[in-house]
Amino acid sequence: MTVLPDGSLGLLGTNVDLAGAWARVRRQVTEPLAADSPERPQPVAAHGTARLWRFDGLTLHDGPMVPLERPSLELAGFQAGRWLISDTIAGTETNGRLFAPDGMLLARLHLGDAIEYLGVDLADRVWVGWFDEGLSSNWDRLAENIDQTAVVAACFAADGEMLPVGPVPDAAGFLADVCAMTVTEDGAWVCPYTEFPLLHLRAGQPVRWWRNKLLGINAIATDGRHALLTGGYRDDAARIALVELGGDGQGEEVLMLASWRLPLVKRVPPEHELPSVAEHLVWDSPALVAGRGDMLHLVQDDIWYSWRIGDAVEALGRT
Incomplete structure (x- = not known):
């Protein structure tokens, strides 16, 4: 689920049992799964279809059906009805898929590795918050666009171009993991581990922050x-x-x-x-x-x- 720009809920469901596949992974200590087992999350997801809906509190509005592709996904939506689905793990591959309201694939985007949060602001900028593995896996790609102290989050244009964010003042402490994020009209607010400062991030502008x-x-x-x-x-x-x-x-x-x-x-x-x-x-x-x-x-x-x-x-x- 996600909260869409108009305040409604966006939902993604699938016709395969991903919950069961992940449960089998968690039970590997007592019930080992073979590395090539078709019951692992990735092969299960590869054969799945995703269905999107919008719920306004009264009516469930049908959305498009699209290939699931990956087992661990984040969902976001644009004002004009476009959808953004991203795999949380990317490595060097593209992991974001931008869909038209009817489900047509418009673009594939590289949104970085180790995604924890995904959102779209009212200017159609994509905001991504990473968990701690993103500190190392995203650094090479981010170095020219983002200060190291702000590597927990980044901003992208709708076409996937990375926009500059940061730096965060050193006094805000060591930033290792986005524990909370929300998007607003003019950017994103994040609360990162380790000292949980409240940061207001805006593309191309100084970071505002509170202890x-x-x-x-x-x-x-x-x-x-x-x-x-x-x-x-x-x-x-x-x-x-x-x-x-x-x-x-x-x-x-x-x-x-x-x-x-x-x-x-x-x-x-x-x-x-x-x-x-x-x-x-x-x-x-x-x-x-x-x-x-x-x-x-x-x-x-x-x-x-x-x-x-x-x-x-x-x-x-x-x-």
Whole structure:
């Protein structure tokens, strides 16, 4: 699932059992899979078809059917109804596919390796956030366009041309992994490990940033003055916090205004799971938790929740 520019949900489904294929990979310690097994995720996906839909809260609108091709995908959408599907792992290959609303393949793009987040802003710029493996695997390609301290995220034009982003000030700390990202009208906001600063990235412009003491953030919504930040470690994974962004984004610290609990479900550890893992993973992962502009979205147990920053600010009697 993804949140589309108009605030609706974009969904990608497939006619093959990818969940089962990934489960078999996770069971390899006790049930080894041969390297050439047709039950592995890649050969399963190679024979699959993807179907796209848009859900506006009332109606499920049918979209195109396209080849699945790869087993680990991120989805995004453009304002005019185009779709972007990207394999999360690329190496030196193209991994993004741009589709017309009717499913015609328009272009193949190289969006970098180790993709964690994918989004399209209102100027049709593609924003990509990488997990930690991207630090090394993307560096050769990024060196001319992005400062090393900002290598956790990048911006592309709709034709795949990389646009300059950064640098991020050294004072923001070491950046190793995009833990949360949202796209807004004029760029992207990211919250990276290790110190979880809140960064406002804009193509060709200086990075704005705020210090943040809330660790383990996994989703952001912002109107530029306030932000809703979700997530944390262990029990705080169900946290939703409203913070104020003071100053001009020159390293000021965010001000915590209030916090609530997301309606997550307690996780039941599988048999034989290590106690240390069970202690860390307290909640079941929701189908979606993501921000888009000033709205925060959660899909949990087939219920679509959304919260607007202005409503939270108003409820606290602030302006």
